[in-house]
Amino acid sequence: MPTHYKTYTPYISPFDPCPPIKVKSYSTPPHLYLGFQPPNLPQFPPREALRHGTLWKVFYDSYYSPYERAKEGSDT
Template identity: 45%
Template sequence: MKDPLKDPQVRAYVPFVGPFDPCKPLGIRTYLVPPQLFIPFQPMGWPQYSPAEALRLGTLWPALYSPYTSKKTKERAVVNDGEGTAESL
């Protein structure tokens, strides 16, 4: 299993734990940062997916693709070969 913190779209923080909190601490929490936050405008001539591939992946531009990884399963990989099926590792 790969380290999720090495993914540039994943951020982590440690929540504050007070001395009188009735619940146990949560530890490190992670969240995803969408790639469109770092692209101020859409440049002309960007590479595009084919229409079928864009519908499957949810975006027309590869730079805006953000794969979903479920926290319930260990890891999910999307095959980007044109036939495209999600495979669980």
């Protein structure tokens, strides 16, 4: 199962005035890994589908920012 979060290391210039972000991450949508939509996929109930933004459960992506995730773990 591929992960929906990828990371990469950007070029860091020696002349950059700001502290560098050494590892950056991004999210990829779940439909990239499906290929085609098979028949009889499990579906959300209509009200829940509106909340999630998709009818099919395999296409739901609970995206969160890496910064939001870091805040959840800290106690400050």
